[in-house]
Amino acid sequence: MRKAVVWGAIALLGTWALAMVALARGETVNAVWVVIAAVCTYLIAYRFYGRFIAKRVVGLDPARPTPAHMRTDGLDFVATDRPVLFGHHFAAIAGAGPLVGPVLAAQMGYLPGMLWILAGVVFAGAVQDFVILFVSMRREGRSLGELVRLEMGTAAGVIALFGTFLIMVIILAVLALIVVKALANSPWGLFTVAATVPLALLMGGYSRWVRPGRIGEVSLLGMVGLLLAIMFGRTVADSAALAPWFTVSAVQLCWILVGYGAIASLLPVWLLLAPRDYLSTFLKIGAILALAVGIVIVAPPLRMPAVTQFVHGGGPVWSGSLFPFLFITIACGAVSGFHALIASGTTPKLIANERDALFIGYGAMLAESMVAIMALIGASVIDPGVYFAMNSPAAVVGTDPASAARAVSAMGFAVTPATIAAVAHDVGEQTVISRAGGAPTLAVGMAQIFSQVIGGKALMAFWYHFAILFEALFILTAVDAGTRACRFMLQDLIGLAVPSFRNATGIVPALVGTGLCVSAWGFILYQGVTDPLGGVNTLWPLFGISNQMLAAIALTLATVVLLRMKRQRYAWVTILPTAWLLVCTLTAGLLKLVSSDPKVGFLAHAARIDAAIARGEVLAPARSMADMRAIVWNDRVDAGLTVLFVAVVVAMVLFGLRAGLGALRADRPTVHELPGQAVGA
């Protein structure tokens, strides 16, 4: 009885908060209402929908031994306490995705993004993470590719592996592009990020020879180094002698990153990758917690309108209308296919009891969704005029405050050149105009919130660079680790044809694998960096489509497993989100291919430029015929990638249908669960 009252109160509070946010017209809404609405939604979703899935849909069995018990080895398979494992899983799934997507989506106002994040996580994202974790846990913690092969056949497994590899390449390119956008021509930012390399080398040496295993100690030393680097960064930026060294163009930065990615993925892991991982992981968790506390303390009003005119398309940050493009712009935070790789990675091998899978799979995704909500708040508390000046391509807003203020005011978001210049001055940058990619915008939002708690205006530049460093650091760590993972994936793929390639330690496969991976993402990154439309415009939708398609593949697998378990009564739990993701991604993919609007369709855009080339005209922002031809080539590559993604997902759905129908016809469960043999017993 008392429980019913408590849950009733939570439901009422959540509804009230949602009404405050959604129905307030013409008056500003406080960010705290968004937080309350989100938290109440999560609590109710977890308590009712999550438990429903755990008990009825998949049927968690607390008495059934998990891989951590059946295959216990003290190394990879270890029964781990629930809160400890939650932290591990959350740190693995929370990355740049939930921070960037919502910031870009804010161009339609905060309401569409917020509603999608909440609905998406409850019915799609958390369901996917939880069910895949369950599926892997029942199969000795096998990876997504192996699970697909086990339940849907070898051909499906190979296609899934290939699709995952493509997605990895796109993700690496997009992540690197975000770093380039944030650090180009920003000596302060670049200095602090560059300083992490020698810092990590020192930390690596320390934890290799001086005090091995003392992660807390070495990370603390590293954090002190980072803070000093941020503070000294201002001196570098102000110094006429040093600043030019750290002022590099976007193209130069692109080459630096490509070289860096190649070297970092070949170096011994203890030297660079591991120590940087300590810094970025702890900084990430710390900054996320600090942002949560900051939002609650400062309780900033949302200055972005609830809904802008760009819901119908024509927005400067990314093209296309709300459906389907909002649903691919916000991937992580609502639903992210990439999590299926994590949920079938180390986590299932560490679960102590099947019962814990709900809290870890469903719960951690709700927490990640909260990160996305906070990023949306961060983008919505800054002046909308500044938001659009920062996120529109230079082709739209020009490069100086006067032209930017004119262009943005013409969109209907009144802003003066002085306001734009003042933001740049406050955060210690030359300019903030056309710094697309989400990271700088979020950094301005975070700097505003943090500086109201500690330091005021005087520390705003410090907080801005702190936020940039925090984002750049874990993106770069993802780039190193991702290049490495991508290389192993590629070696496995090539290994299907040339078995000697699977050898992870051979120098030739390592060099060839790394070279191919780095050139693949480097090629797309270069294309994004030199794209006159700003790159993010083109690449983010490609990333969103690929990530959501991976989610559709994972949910298809989940559906097949439910059908094989003879739980078709409940299969709608995974079929509904699969269908929604398919509708969104296939529509978006087809629009990207065949839309006649050159702002949306890759081929229409290529045709328009082609026609201009035939007339001998150079269309701005291209500056030469070579530029024009590069644009056409980029468009065609992007179109080719889109075709590949669509083909992969359609093939997977067909395999899923075949396996699912077969399972329905069978008169008993046909699932391939692995009971596992207890080792050492």
Next chain:
Amino acid sequence: MLRDMLAIVTAASRLMVGQSSYRAYCDHMAAHHPDAPVMDERAFFRSRQEARYGGRGGGRCC
């Protein structure tokens, strides 16, 4: 209570970067393989580091 929380935070922080519990490893070896050689803490640390970054899986999200 406070000490328990601190232990959880420490263990979670270490696991976030791939370091599982050395004590759990020793307990496992003592219980299941009493005659097998046991890695010392330094070797265990390195083996976990290798497993997180050197091997397969990637283990991190966008």
